[in-house]
Amino acid sequence: MTTSAKPNPLMAGPLSTAAPSANDLDAIKRLGEARTRLKSEIAKVIIGQEHIVDDLLTALFSRGHCLMIGVPGLAKTLMVRTIAQAIDLGFNRIQFTPDLMPSDITGTDIIEEDKVNGGRTFRFVQGPVFANILLADEINRTPPKTQAALLQAMQEGQVTVSGRTYDLPRPFFVLATQNPIEQEGTYPLPEAQLDRFMFDIRIRYPKPEEELAIAKATTSDHAVEVSKILNGSEIQQLQQIVRRLPISDHVGMYAVNLARSTRPDDEIAPAFTKNYVSWGAGTRAVQYLVLGAKARAAISGDYHVTVDHVKAVAPLVLRHRVMTNFQAEAEGISPDKIVTMLLEQVTPPKADDYR
Structure with missing residues (x-):
């Protein structure tokens, strides 16, 4: 007796083996061409760092937010401002x-006097969060209460002031920076708030x-x-096109297994995870792996999402x-090292799995 495979709720939607529509193929082609032209325009101002530009565009087309970590003077602000110029979006920067x-982030109500009848009313004055692209410079230098105001806006796409809710402009993209050198007088983001960021991007020194x-x-x-x-x-x-991109269950399960392998109490976790990791990635990580892979494929002009x-x-x-x-700290094992080891350890689907 044969039994039908259980549907995977994470991978809901058509498989990558489904025949794409002409409109979808055309849209993916346009996205790949747009990415090439965007990188060309950005390269007029930003020399090198091409992989960082790709990472930022991947997050942007995924509707995700980014945490950017790098020492001062590596053109983080200039890079974000240039991207905003190339895609004709409103840009604001907040120095935390x-x-x-x-x-100071969300805005506030002010009392305004009516010159006709002398009455007074409250008028909401928008804060700098009302922008398409927001650069939160050194987010870990402001207290948790202020950090939470931004993170609420990131999660919900709205702000609430004096009991009234205001929608933020669309698209809405937050890039928060941190300086990895100087930690005195900072307020590190707790794990639950770090999890709100789709990507953690590390800015390295340029080549000579x-x-x-x-x-x-x-x-x-x-x-x-x-x-523009x-x-x-x-x-x-x-x-929207990125989210419509199909993904096969085999590639989706590879993302699931990657996340599961970071959890020391999971049955498939390798020995080094159990030895060096105290807490692993949650389900949001699986969602971002799938969504990020879709966006990475789309900006490359690819319709099929692969393990790569x-x-x-x-x-x-x-x-x-x-x-x-x-x-792990005592032995110099960083989270990046753990991820590298996992990418070598977790078995990707084989060609026969797709048949």
């Missing part, structure tokens, strides 16, 4: 400080030849003009969701 209040090109370009009087490639409406359409697309986003999704223990 210990005295920043939630209302790139650094020379940067020095020459930024010390001249040559002004660079960035052309996409607008907000087109971005939202492309975000999952692997490309795995370090970005998992590194801030793997909490190592004291033994």
